[in-house]
Amino acid sequence: MIFGKNYLIWDLDDTLYNKTEEFADILDTTMAKALVEDLKLPIDFETAKKKVTESYRIYRDGGEIFYREYGVNPRDLFKAYHLRKPVEKIVPYENLIEKIEKVPAEQYIFTASDRYASEKILKHLGLYEFFKDRYYSVEDFGVYKKNESSDVYKKYCAKIGVDPTDCVFVDDSYSNLEFAKKIGMTTVRIYYRNNSAKDKTYIDYAYKGVLSFLDDIIK
């Protein structure tokens, strides 16, 4: 058990690996290319990239400005972006699987990447065999985000057949934790530079980087 719970549900992106500033910039480029080259948005690449970065800053979602101002269909961008996601540029943590295997809880993944990208990421991180029947994407529940309502967390728990109050949910993005908390999950936030969400009452625990969390729960 972890914090008295039997189940641990992990976010994937920026939780089970660290998004460096360099990689964040590569992802902004990737999304801008998807918008201009795949979705044929009538703006130039530089403008698109600036808006992606701005959209992340304002909405914590690189696509939001394009849904609002350009009528981009979230599903189209979701697909085009994940198809281009440069997974090979992610630097995996060493010995992550060894630590994961020691966690005293049944573990799952709930990701906002699509199934295509999440399979590639899990393979790249050396986690695919461990999680192959225990990872789900937002697209499995007909949505593209996990910070809009607690419904998707309810559906997730129903899918894996567990009571939300018996789950610990771990995510770097605190806007996701708010909805997990609403249905009774215990919440853990992984942060990198500063614990910027100290004031958020829906966060039960916060750790600097996933390795410090893992070391604490497997000790």
Ligand SMILES: [Mg+2]
């Ligand atoms: Mg994340």
